[in-house]
Amino acid sequence: xxxxxMMQAVLRSSSEEETLLIGERLGGRLAxxxxxxxxxxxxxxxxxxxxxxxxxxxxxxxxxVSPTYMLIHEISGAVKLFHVDLYRVTDMDDLENAGFYDVxxxxxxxxxxxxxxFPGAVSEPYLMIRLQCVxxxxxEIFIEPHGERFRRLLxxxxxxxxxxxxxRT
Numbered sequence: 001x002x003x004x005x006m007m008q009a010v011l012r013s014s015s016e017e018e019t020l021l022i023g024e025r026l027g028g029r030l031a032x033x034x035x036x037x038x039x040x041x042x043x044x045x046x047x048x049x050x051x052x053x054x055x056x057x058x059x060x061x062x063x064x065v066s067p068t069y070m071l072i073h074e075i076s077g078a079v080k081l082f083h084v085d086l087y088r089v090t091d092m093d094d095l096e097n098a099g100f101y102d103v104x105x106x107x108x109x110x111x112x113x114x115x116x117x118f119p120g121a122v123s124e125p126y127l128m129i130r131l132q133c134v135x136x137x138x139x140e141i142f143i144e145p146h147g148e149r150f151r152r153l154l155x156x157x158x159x160x161x162x163x164x165x166x167x168r169t
Contacts, residue, residue: 011141012167019045023052032107037115040131045139046113071098080108087114125149
């Protein structure tokens with residue numbers, strides 16, 4: 001790993017709009033083939049962050065809905081977005097049968113909610129993002145890069161995020 005790259009950043013959002021902004025800034029730096037793995041309990045803000053990412057990709061946030069009843073939701077834009085939800089998936093065979101691994105062959109950004117339910121299903125490079133509720137409004141967003149591209153991206157992102165949202169690096 002190159003000197004000067006951070007291993008993790010923790011952002012603190014105190015509103016849905018701030019979570020959207022974080023996602024938007026992140027989405028503006030993404031390219032086809034990028035994978036983001038999201039984790040956090042129900043209501044932690046995973047879909048809100050995904051809406052912000054879509055905004056950053058030039059996709060209307062209204063086009064991003066919680067995909068809980070559809071495993072893979074494909075959204076077209078300047079860059080295609082695959083919004084994946086693993087909440088109702090029970091085993092690795094379900095992933096395979098649903099075409100989960102096919103989305104990685106696309107020139108698209110892939111955002112996977114509940115990625116922590118299947119450790120090892122996503123291989124490097126990817127960006128792991130864990131959302132944790134501090135209280136009703138405040139979320140801590142732990143961003144951990146896996147792979148050189150995402151280490152560079154995280155360093156750039158932290159420079160673009162308003163400083164009041166950066167909790168620790």
